[in-house]
Amino acid sequence: MGKLTFLNPEFFWLFLLIPITIAWIYWKRNEQSATLKMSSTQGFKGSNTLATRLKPLLYVLRILALSSLIIAMARPRTVDISNQTKTTRGIDIVLAMDVSGSMLAKDLRPNRMEALKDVAADFVEERPNDRIGLVVYASEAYTKTPVTSDKAVVLEAIKSIKYDQVLQDGTGIGMGLATAVNRLKDSKAKSKVIILLTDGVNNAGFIEPETAADIAKQYGIKVYTIGVGTNGMAESPYALSPNGQILFQMMKVEIDEQLMRNIARKTEGKYFRATSNSKLAEIYASINKLETTEIKELRFYDYDEKYRPFVWLAGFLILLELGLRNTVYRSFI
Numbered sequence: 624m625g626k627l628t629f630l631n632p633e634f635f636w637l638f639l640l641i642p643i644t645i646a647w648i649y650w651k652r653n654e655q656s657a658t659l660k661m662s663s664t665q666g667f668k669g670s671n672t673l674a675t676r677l678k679p680l681l682y683v684l685r686i687l688a689l690s691s692l693i694i695a696m697a698r699p700r701t702v703d704i705s706n707q708t709k710t711t712r713g714i715d716i717v718l719a720m721d722v723s724g725s726m727l728a729k730d731l732r733p734n735r736m737e738a739l740k741d742v743a744a745d746f747v748e749e750r751p752n753d754r755i756g757l758v759v760y761a762s763e764a765y766t767k768t769p770v771t772s773d774k775a776v777v778l779e780a781i782k783s784i785k786y787d788q789v790l791q792d793g794t795g796i797g798m799g800l801a802t803a804v805n806r807l808k809d810s811k812a813k814s815k816v817i818i819l820l821t822d823g824v825n826n827a828g829f830i831e832p833e834t835a836a837d838i839a840k841q842y843g844i845k846v847y848t849i850g851v852g853t854n855g856m857a858e859s860p861y862a863l864s865p866n867g868q869i870l871f872q873m874m875k876v877e878i879d880e881q882l883m884r885n886i887a888r889k890t891e892g893k894y895f896r897a898t899s900n901s902k903l904a905e906i907y908a909s910i911n912k913l914e915t916t917e918i919k920e921l922r923f924y925d926y927d928e929k930y931r932p933f934v935w936l937a938g939f940l941i942l943l944e945l946g947l948r949n950t951v952y953r954s955f956i
Contacts (some may be wrong), residue, residue, distance in 0.1 A: 626701060626702055627699060627700075627701050627929070628699075628700060628701070628702055629697045629698060629699055629700075630697070630698035630700060631696060631697050631698050632697055633697075634693055634696040634697040635693065635697055637693045637696075638690070638693060640689075641686060641689065641690065644686065644689065645682075645686065648682050648685075678952055681944050681947060681948060681952065684940045684941075684943055684944040684947075685940075685941075685944055687936075687940050688936075688937045688938075688940035688941045688944070689937075691933045691934070691936045691937035691940065692933070692934070692937045694930070694933045695930040695931075695933035695934045695937065696930075697930075698928070698930050699928075699929040699930055699933070700926050700927055700928045700929050700930070701926070701927045701929065702924055702925065702926050702927075703924075703925040703927075704922060704923070704924055704925075705922070705923045705925070706921070706922050706923075713752060713753055713754065713812055713813070713814075714750075714753040714754075714812060714813075714814045714815070714816060714914055715753065715754045715755075715756075715770050715807055715810045715812040715814070715815050715816070716750065716753055716754070716755045716756070716770075716815075716816045716817075716818065716914070717755070717756040717757070717758055717770065717803040717806050717807055717816070717817050717818070718743055718746075718755065718756070718757050718758070718781075718818050718820075719758045719759075719760065719764075719799045719800060719802070719803040719817055719818065719819045719820065720739060720743070720757070720758070720759050720760070720784065720799075720820050721759075721760060721761070721794060721796075721799065721820055721821040721822055721823070721851075722736065722759045722760065722761055722784060722785075722786060722790065723761040723762075723786075723792055723793060723794050723822075723823065724761075724786060724792045724860050724869075725794070725822050725823050725859055725860065726739070726786065726822055726851075727786055727859075727860045727869060728822065728852065728857045728858060728859040728860070728874075728876075729857065729858040729859075729871070730852060730853035730857035730858065730876070730898075730899075731851070731853075731897075731899060731900050731903065732900055735822055735851050735852070736784065736785070736786060738900045738903055739820065739851065739903065740781050740782065740784055742900075742903050742904050742907050743781050743907070744778055744781050744782070745904070745907070746907045746910075746911060747774055747777050747778055747781065748774065748778070749911055750774075750911070751774070753772075754770045754771055754772045754812070755768075755770065755771070755774070755777050756768055756769050756770035756771065756777070756803075756806050756807075757777060757780050757781065758799060758802045758803045758806065759784060759790075759799075760790070760795055760796075760798050760799030760802065760828075761790040761791060761792055761793055761794065761795065761827070762790065762791040762792060762793030762794070762795045762798070762827030762828060763790050763791060763795060763798055763827075763828065764790075764795060764798040764799045764801070764802040764828075765790075765802065766802060766806055767780045767784070768780040769806060770806055770807065770810065791827070793826055793827030793828075794821060794822075794823040794824060794825055794826050794827060795825065795826075795827040795828025795830075796819070796821055796825040796828070796832045796835075796879075796882070797825060797828050797829075797830035797831045797832040797833075797834060797835045798827070798828035798829075798830055798835075799819065799821075800817065800819055800830075800832060800835035800836065800839065800846065800886070801830045801834075801835040801838065803817045803819070804817065804835060804838050804839045804842060804844060807842065807844050808838075808842045808844075814845070814914065815842070815843060815844045815845065816844070816845050816846075816847065816892075816914055817839065817844055817845070817846045817847070817890075817892075818846075818847045818849065818907075818910060819846055819847070819848045819849070819883075819886065820848075820849040820851060821848075821849075821850065821851070821878070821883070822850070822851040822852045822876075822878060823877060823878060823879075824877055824878065824879045824882075825879060825882065832882055832886060833882075833885065833886075833889075835886075836885070836886040836889045836890055837889070839886075839889075839890050840889055840890050844890060845890050845891050845892045846886055846887055846889075846890040846892040847887065847892045847893055847894075847895070847910050847913075848883040848884070848886050848887045848892065848893075848894045848895070849883075849894075849895045849896075849897055849903075849906055850878040850880055850883050850894070850895070850896045850897065851878075851897045851903065852876040852878055852897075852898070853876055853898045853899070854876065854898060855875070855876065856873045856874065856875055856876065857873070857874065857876050858871050858872070858873055858874075859871060859872070859873075859874040859876075861874065878896075880894070880896065893910075893913070895909070895910075
């Protein structure tokens with residue numbers, strides 16, 4: 624049931640007239656009463672019938688009728704509000720994520736890969752009206768999730784990202800970017816965006832990053848680039864032990880920032896550097912604000928007028944009073 628509202632609530636001020644009306648009726652009734660002095664009332668005993676005692680109810684009917692009319696004039700009604708959201712400018716976004724062994728470095732907590740997964744998941748949840756896809760790359764690249772509006776699928780794909788040996792280790796930035804471009808080149812969206820993240824230097828793959836950036840520019844795709852890693856040294860993986868455990872040691876963080884800046888500048892994007900978990904979260908929040916989706920919200924109001932029963936009640940009470948005055952109480956003095 625909708626919320627009860629009143630279109631003309633100012634009419635409720637008329638209830639202040641009710642006490643005045645009652646006082647006027649009482650005064651008028653006393654003024655119209657005749658006084659007759661008699662030596663004895665013995666002959667009038669037993670004349671106080673039920674009808675006589677109920678005659679003041681005529682005035683009660685009049686007051687109730689007036690109250691019903693006031694409520695009717697205030698126009699009570701219920702309103703149901705429904706919203707319809709229409710996206711007028713959706714965005715297609717592909718997250719291109721580096722999953723090479725260096726993403727296990729522990730300068731971000733618990734490591735770069737897990738920190739990235741958490742922030743990327745939050746980013747996806749905050750883009751309910753856009754289509755999002757996921758590309759992962761090391762020395763090679765593949766599409767983990769095509770561009771889709773099903774956020775549950777994308778979130779599950781992000782959650783399942785882990786370091787394994789399915790992809791040969793290395794950092795093929797050009798491969799990751801080219802694969803992401805391939806997911807967007809046929810998109811009909813008005814805005815197409817790639818968020819390219821890496822923590823190293825391009826050292827693998829047969830497609831040069833600059834070439835992939837040129838292709839992205841040709842298709843009108845904007846690329847935001849993110850370099851992940853602290854400044855200086857970080858506890859990074861360097862080998863596998865005989866039992867299969869990953870060994871770590873302090874190593875210098877190397878990110879080809881100039882390359883990442885060139886890719887972003889060429890495609891009218893922007894380069895960011897994430898040196899901590901909080902900085903990484905801030906970067907994704909900044910991109911979220913830069914790439915906005917135009918949404919048109921239509922609100923529909925369904926009104927159900929409730930004043931008619933009060934009009935009918937007032938009419939019935941008035942007719943009842945008039946009927947009683949002209950029948951039962953017609954000969955009363």
